[in-house]
Amino acid sequence: MRQAEAARTRAAIVDAAASLFSRDGYPATTMTSIAREAGVSVQSVRLAGTKAALLVAAFERTFAGDEGRHSLSERPAMAEIMARSDSADALRGWLDYVAEANRRTAGLTQAMAVAAETDPVARAAVADLDARRRADIGLAARWAEERGMLPADAVEEATDELNHLVGPETYDFFVRRSGWGDVRYRAWMERALMSLIERWRTASII
Template sequence: MSISRTYNSSVRDRDAAETRERIITAAGRLFARDGYFATPMRAIAAEAGVSVQSVHLAGPKSSLLLAAWEHAFAGDEGAHSLLERPAMAQILAEPDSTVALTRFVAFVVEANARGAGIWRAMRTAADADPQVRAAASAQDARRRADLALGAGWFASRGLVDPSNQNIAADVLGFLTAEESFLYFVEDSGWPLERYQEWLLQSIQLLILDGQPTRMS
């Protein structure tokens, strides 16, 4: 293959990736603002500044919804574990557990601020759309697996009794859930700083210091 042909292929791949990112980002904004069913493909195309055909080529609307949430919450697409993604892997590798927990909470706050509205649209759409329901169920399963790994990380640092990791995972899931973010920030009007402080203190009290994992 010639150098020119390789260069042209690289440029096309880069342009395609940039177009897909614009489409997914635009879809996420509209899903969060208007909801899933009120967002037609032509509106996504207009928001992204691309053709309707380009949006259809990027995938069906249900897959765009899942991709938009993954991109907003985790920073990239894919079914791989959140703990494998670079930003989270760096946090978990932090040797100081107190620093790691603070960074983890900050990550969750920023991620929920980006993705909670899209998650709400997904939850609402799942009641009526089988494809969205399947995508949401798959995401729930991956989340529970991530929470189990997260509780395992707490145990590996000596912060949680290894025999009670399941309860720790459940409590962590409740505290970090998009629903909790939406209740406090969107519905109750809390500033992000207050929500972040609440989340950090709640994890320390209910999972670490308070050790709900001691319950039978």
């Protein structure tokens, strides 16, 4: 009972932090405002982690549905997508998942960029998050290689290309800075991915 209550309290704190970081930004969000939003004491918020730790937890929970350092491929929704026998269907599902996750976390991505400029702890946390994201994209590239979409010697380069294609920075450029809608952004992602796959396949034939 006590463990379940603690889990609910943490979830409320992290969700409140996500809402405030997205709405008000990193500098304006305080432990006090998070406590007020979550309906808990400031002490409870401090026990849940530092401001930077709460920012990363908020991003993880908003992006993938839960916290933790485990790979995105281990999350049930992503595991189901990548297990689909139809590769084209799996790719569409992957793009849908990432596009929606980028939409949900757009404000948090901006907050993390701001935090990393001034907070060494936040900077280290964001660097770790970026490394974990690249590792997840690397698994996706390996998946594509196993499905015959690219040669084995192109996996590293493909990982970088995919990381740029589906990364939050690319979403920010097109949707938040260039004024694209989410539907247009999602359609562009698919066209760009299909172009990459065609180039990979052509290179493997040559």
